[in-house]
Amino acid sequence: MLHGLDRLLATIEGGTLDEAALYRQERLYRGPARRAGAPGVLECPICGQRAARFLRFGLAGRRNAQCPGCGSVERHRMLWLYLGQHTDLLRARHRVLHTAPESCFEARLRARPNLRYRSVDRYNPAADVQADLIDLPFADGDFDVLLTSHVLEHIRDDRAAMAELARVVQPGGWAVVMVPYDPRRPRTEEGADIDDPAERMARFGHPFHFRIYGADLSARLAEVGFDATVIDSRRLFSPHRRRRFRINRNYLLRCRRVG
Numbered sequence: 001m002l003h004g005l006d007r008l009l010a011t012i013e014g015g016t017l018d019e020a021a022l023y024r025q026e027r028l029y030r031g032p033a034r035r036a037g038a039p040g041v042l043e044c045p046i047c048g049q050r051a052a053r054f055l056r057f058g059l060a061g062r063r064n065a066q067c068p069g070c071g072s073v074e075r076h077r078m079l080w081l082y083l084g085q086h087t088d089l090l091r092a093r094h095r096v097l098h099t100a101p102e103s104c105f106e107a108r109l110r111a112r113p114n115l116r117y118r119s120v121d122r123y124n125p126a127a128d129v130q131a132d133l134i135d136l137p138f139a140d141g142d143f144d145v146l147l148t149s150h151v152l153e154h155i156r157d158d159r160a161a162m163a164e165l166a167r168v169v170q171p172g173g174w175a176v177v178m179v180p181y182d183p184r185r186p187r188t189e190e191g192a193d194i195d196d197p198a199e200r201m202a203r204f205g206h207p208f209h210f211r212i213y214g215a216d217l218s219a220r221l222a223e224v225g226f227d228a229t230v231i232d233s234r235r236l237f238s239p240h241r242r243r244r245f246r247i248n249r250n251y252l253l254r255c256r257r258v259g
């Protein structure tokens with residue numbers, strides 16, 4: 001989330017900053033813009049940047065959150081380490097679909113000779129395909145791997161998007177899903193009918209988010225054919241590695257496409 005998003009709210013409410021423009025800023029399409037500091041003990045596992053401090057990021061200006069080299073934040077570093085160490089994504093041949101591609105990953109994945117990589121985004125003109133996730137221009141089972149991080153909460157009808165994503169992943173394939181997720185909430189808190197960005201900001205922490213997922217997320221994914229396992233960053237990485245790579249309490253869902 002952008003630092004200072006609360007200050008943008010009046011502009012959003014006034015209709016002069018639309019959803020596409022906000023996402024262009026939020027998703028760091030332009031990549032890293034700031035200078036790296038002195039080398040130090042923190043290390044970005046994506047770009048290799050070492051620094052004494054990372055940059056502030058997010059609504060509350062989280063300290064040491066953003067890598068000055070590649071622009072990654074905590075969840076990106078968790079995902080990258082997970083993909084490299086707990087999957088064969090970087091070694092085996094896969095057809096990969098990446099939704100709303102993060103700039104810190106996109107070029108690195110696209111360059112892998114073992115991958116046939118496609119990115120899709122509703123708003124980003126640099127993505128391979130501009131499409132809405134509830135209506136994808138791909139055939140059934142076109143992909144072996146799906147990467148989707150912090151996208152589903154932006155979609156009013158997320159069940160339709162999940163179903164469409166499951167359709168294009170072949171049975172036996174797998175997905176990694178990341179969303180705002182709080183396992184202490186038994187049920188997803190949502191407001192798909194809320195039109196007011198200020199109300200969505202107040203309830204979900206972002207003017208274009210429709211929900212914060214709870215422990216029922218796995219059941220929601222199961223409805224469309226994704227058998228999901230929740231993976232907690234605190235179980236995945238030692239405290240030393242979490243400090244070194246600046247990874248906070250975070251979750252990803254590893255899903256197997258059943259069919």
Ligand SMILES: [Zn+2]
Nearest residue numbers: 044047067070
């Ligand atoms: Zn980096």
